[in-house]
Amino acid sequence: MSNDSNLHGKPEIVTGHEVHHDEHHVHHHKETFITKYVFSQDHKTIGKQFLITGIAWAIIGGLFSVLFRLQLGFPDQTFPILETFFGRYAKGGQIQPEFYYALITMHGTVLVFFVLTAGLSGTFANLLIPLQCGARDMASPFLNMLSYWFFFMASVVMVSSLFVSTGPASGGWTSYPPLSALGDANQGSKIGTDLWLIAMALFVVSSLLGGLNYISTILNMRTKGMSMTRLPLTIWALFFTAILGVLSFPVLLSGFILLLFDRNLGTSFYLSDIFVSQTGQALPNEGGSAILYQHLFWFLGHPEVYIIILPSMGIVSEVLAVNSRKPIFGYMAMVGSLFAITILAFLVWAHHMFVTGLNPFLGSIFVLLTLLIAVPSAIKVFNWLTTLWRGNIRFTPATLFSIGFVSLFISGGLTGVFLGNSTIDIHLHDTKFIVAHFHIVMGVASFFGMFAGVYHWFPKMFGRYLNSTLGFIHFWVTMAGAYLIFWPMHYEGLAGVPRRYLDLSGWHNFNKFGELNKMITVVSIIVFAVQLMFIFNFFYSIFKGRKVRHQNPWGANTLEWTTPIRPGHGNWTGEIPEVHRWAYDYGKDGREFIPQTEPIGKGEGHH
Amino acid sequence: MLSRIKLGEFKNTPPIDGDGSQRQRIHPHKFTLWVAIGSIIMMFAGLTSAYIVKSNQAGWQNVAMPKIFWYSTGTILLSSLVMQMALRSFKQREMNQYRLQIAGTFLLGVTFVVLQWLGFQQLWNSGVQFKGSSGGGQFLYVIAGLHAVHVLGGVIALMVMLIKAFLGRTKLYSSVPVELMATYWHFVDLLWIYLLVFFLWI
Numbered sequence: 001m002s003n004d005s006n007l008h009g010k011p012e013i014v015t016g017h018e019v020h021h022d023e024h025h026v027h028h029h030k031e032t033f034i035t036k037y038v039f040s041q042d043h044k045t046i047g048k049q050f051l052i053t054g055i056a057w058a059i060i061g062g063l064f065s066v067l068f069r070l071q072l073g074f075p076d077q078t079f080p081i082l083e084t085f086f087g088r089y090a091k092g093g094q095i096q097p098e099f100y101y102a103l104i105t106m107h108g109t110v111l112v113f114f115v116l117t118a119g120l121s122g123t124f125a126n127l128l129i130p131l132q133c134g135a136r137d138m139a140s141p142f143l144n145m146l147s148y149w150f151f152f153m154a155s156v157v158m159v160s161s162l163f164v165s166t167g168p169a170s171g172g173w174t175s176y177p178p179l180s181a182l183g184d185a186n187q188g189s190k191i192g193t194d195l196w197l198i199a200m201a202l203f204v205v206s207s208l209l210g211g212l213n214y215i216s217t218i219l220n221m222r223t224k225g226m227s228m229t230r231l232p233l234t235i236w237a238l239f240f241t242a243i244l245g246v247l248s249f250p251v252l253l254s255g256f257i258l259l260l261f262d263r264n265l266g267t268s269f270y271l272s273d274i275f276v277s278q279t280g281q282a283l284p285n286e287g288g289s290a291i292l293y294q295h296l297f298w299f300l301g302h303p304e305v306y307i308i309i310l311p312s313m314g315i316v317s318e319v320l321a322v323n324s325r326k327p328i329f330g331y332m333a334m335v336g337s338l339f340a341i342t343i344l345a346f347l348v349w350a351h352h353m354f355v356t357g358l359n360p361f362l363g364s365i366f367v368l369l370t371l372l373i374a375v376p377s378a379i380k381v382f383n384w385l386t387t388l389w390r391g392n393i394r395f396t397p398a399t400l401f402s403i404g405f406v407s408l409f410i411s412g413g414l415t416g417v418f419l420g421n422s423t424i425d426i427h428l429h430d431t432k433f434i435v436a437h438f439h440i441v442m443g444v445a446s447f448f449g450m451f452a453g454v455y456h457w458f459p460k461m462f463g464r465y466l467n468s469t470l471g472f473i474h475f476w477v478t479m480a481g482a483y484l485i486f487w488p489m490h491y492e493g494l495a496g497v498p499r500r501y502l503d504l505s506g507w508h509n510f511n512k513f514g515e516l517n518k519m520i521t522v523v524s525i526i527v528f529a530v531q532l533m534f535i536f537n538f539f540y541s542i543f544k545g546r547k548v549r550h551q552n553p554w555g556a557n558t559l560e561w562t563t564p565i566r567p568g569h570g571n572w573t574g575e576i577p578e579v580h581r582w583a584y585d586y587g588k589d590g591r592e593f594i595p596q597t598e599p600i601g602k603g604e605g606h607h
Numbered sequence: 608m609l610s611r612i613k614l615g616e617f618k619n620t621p622p623i624d625g626d627g628s629q630r631q632r633i634h635p636h637k638f639t640l641w642v643a644i645g646s647i648i649m650m651f652a653g654l655t656s657a658y659i660v661k662s663n664q665a666g667w668q669n670v671a672m673p674k675i676f677w678y679s680t681g682t683i684l685l686s687s688l689v690m691q692m693a694l695r696s697f698k699q700r701e702m703n704q705y706r707l708q709i710a711g712t713f714l715l716g717v718t719f720v721v722l723q724w725l726g727f728q729q730l731w732n733s734g735v736q737f738k739g740s741s742g743g744g745q746f747l748y749v750i751a752g753l754h755a756v757h758v759l760g761g762v763i764a765l766m767v768m769l770i771k772a773f774l775g776r777t778k779l780y781s782s783v784p785v786e787l788m789a790t791y792w793h794f795v796d797l798l799w800i801y802l803l804v805f806f807l808w809i
Contacts, residue, residue: 140639248649251649257753267741287666287740
């Protein structure tokens with residue numbers, strides 16, 4: 001674009017290095033393919049790298065779920081094609097038990113960490129924080145680049161674990177010891193789990209480097225006039241997400257380090273009094289506590305679900321306000337409830353451990369704190385609905401996905417009330433009910449937020465639009481599919497169907513769910529196919545999509561739409577614009593929208 | 608006025624107020640370091656609370672802290688002092704003294720790591736090993752070991768600064784990198800004091 005027009009302005013404050021450039025500065029800054037697309041320090045490119053790597057992981061993780069759904073839906077049928085692709089893992093066209101456990105483990109790990117953490121907050125924090133705060137880049141573009149490449153290394157190690165001869169980690173995505181610690185008890189707990197732990201350690205480093213940068217950029221690099229209370233809610237959400245990550249991931253890392261010691265050096269942090277029947281040996285470990293691992297794991301594990309959902313909440317708030325052409329309802333309540341969720345996120349982890357023999361008195365405190373989360377969550381839902389209420393809604397794919405998010409968040413949140421009560425949880429623990437609950441409230445809902453974000457900011461990322469028709473098909477099939485897949489699982493769970501089991505046909509009680517399970521499997525295949533259609537739309541539109549002609553295609557107030565249609569590194573060609581108002585002046589004084597950069601007019605009220 | 612900057616070559620600085628003066632905000636890199644320190648604190652908080660939980664359970668064995676850790680404590684305290692002197696020398700542009708003091712910090716840092724290693728060996732030879740039943744010893748190796756890894760990271764950074772101090776012909780006398788180094792160094796020092804007190808009394 002015409003970014004070269006005012007290159008000769010003299011900076012007000014310059015270091016020696018810059019003076020040097022200003023004096024002779026006819027030459028162009030050289031950007032090779034490597035520095036522009038591979039080892040880029042531009043936050044926008046890093047965001048796209050996270051997104052595209054996340055998409056690759058989503059295909060892998062989604063495919064895994066289709067494979068194990070085949071087993072769950074059609075336990076007595078054979079699929080010879082599986083043997084062609086997976087060899088001894090699908091002997092005779094049937095998914096073997098070890099393979100099944102590897103699939104569910106990797107499905108969870110990949111989607112929770114690699115897609116919905118790195119792919120979601122990695123993408124949107126990188127893309128939006130500098131653009132919406134009004135900064136040329138992150139506080140440390142170099143650390144930011146490292147953050148992506150640590151994620152990439154984690155991905156390489158995790159992918160390589162899929163190909164080792166004993167198979168990848170298969171002790172569940174939580175990797176509870178002793179199962180995950182004993183290679184003799186479980187094929188996947190051999191080298192596969194070591195690779196899993198190394199990949200996760202690299203992943204933690206990546207998250208920390210990213211999170212440090214996000215926090216420091218938001219607090220220190222905002223443009224003139226951009227007070228914290230003028231920030232769009234996307235930034236607030238990403239800010240709290242980063243705080244959660246920075247404070248909880250290190251604890252997970254320490255838990256993993258202890259697990260590595262137990263696995264490889266014979267320590268007894270988690271292991272105690274174990275007899276392995278496969279080898280007929282008693283292990284020398286004494287005095288370890290497997291529950292200790294669960295505490296360390298869930299101290300991250302619970303904040304992790306908010307790390308996943310908060311960015312989506314931020315995206316949805318922004319997209320709903322822009323597309324209902326109304327200010328977000330209750331801005332400060334939105335910020336306050338994000339804050340409350342962040343605090344509570346650290347105080348509820350033991351609700352994952354009600355059946356570990358936890359002291360019931362302690363359990364009741366965790367029940368209380370868990371149920372308290374309903375308050376900020378309800379505030380947020382109320383505010384989204386009131387933002388939509390009597391709005392002049394434009395039904396773009398991004399809007400639909402945002403409304404879908406609110407729907408899923410309500411449905412999934414309500415079942416959380418059941419699970420948060422320790423007495424009911426004793427019955428529902430480790431059943432399909434919990435699978436249904438967290439997939440709806442955290443998994444699919446966050447995906448909806450992510451889709452809303454991709455549809456909404458695709459024009460900013462690539463200067464083209466995604467195809468809307470495919471977008472509408474994508475939305476309706478995914479929305480209907482999500483409920484068709486997960487709604488019936490609630491009934492199965494209430495009836496006591498356990499999760500993680502390979503084959504339920506041994507229980508007469510559960511035979512009545514046979515047809516239901518077939519239906520779920522068929523729907524999940526259809527939904528998976530529609531996601532592939534979305535990915536086709538994504539890559540096709542990068543190159544052939546309708547071009548963006550207008551700088552501000554959605555008529556939005558935030559700063560990212562004041563940059564050129566295809567912004568270069570540094571985002572704004574001239575000065576960084578100054579901000580005069582909050583991000584939500586929609587439908588004010590008879591005007592459809594008033595950008596943040598417009599000074600407050602005479603007689604105009606505050607905000 | 609905000610600065611006009613060539614795309615792709617901009618200096619990534621915090622925004623500047625109308626009169627051209629920098630807002631009284633903390634430097635972004637310093638802030639990043641403080642957040643990182645918070646993150647490291649959480650890691651050790653996790654480990655030490657795991658220690659407390661475990662120490663109340665059956666089969667726990669206490670171990671006596673190796674005597675040599677007292678010497679390493681003295682070393683790291685001294686190194687913190689020298690680092691602070693290096694920072695002052697740098698700010699007063701006494702570069703020769705600065706080079707000497709940063710070299711001193713570096714050497715003391717290396718000594719600390721070596722002393723810790725000797726302490727581990729002492730403990731190991733006294734029969735506290737990885738294999739077998741759980742106890743304070745295994746935690747001590749992991750917790751003090753991770754602390755030593757963090758010191759080692761600082762030692763590597765000091766080495767880079769040392770090389771720059773002797774070879775660099777830089778005319779930019781920004782004290783930010785030295786201040787960052789000093790903050791981190793004092794932090795690992797304080798962290799060690801915390802761990803020492805923890806091992807002694809808990």
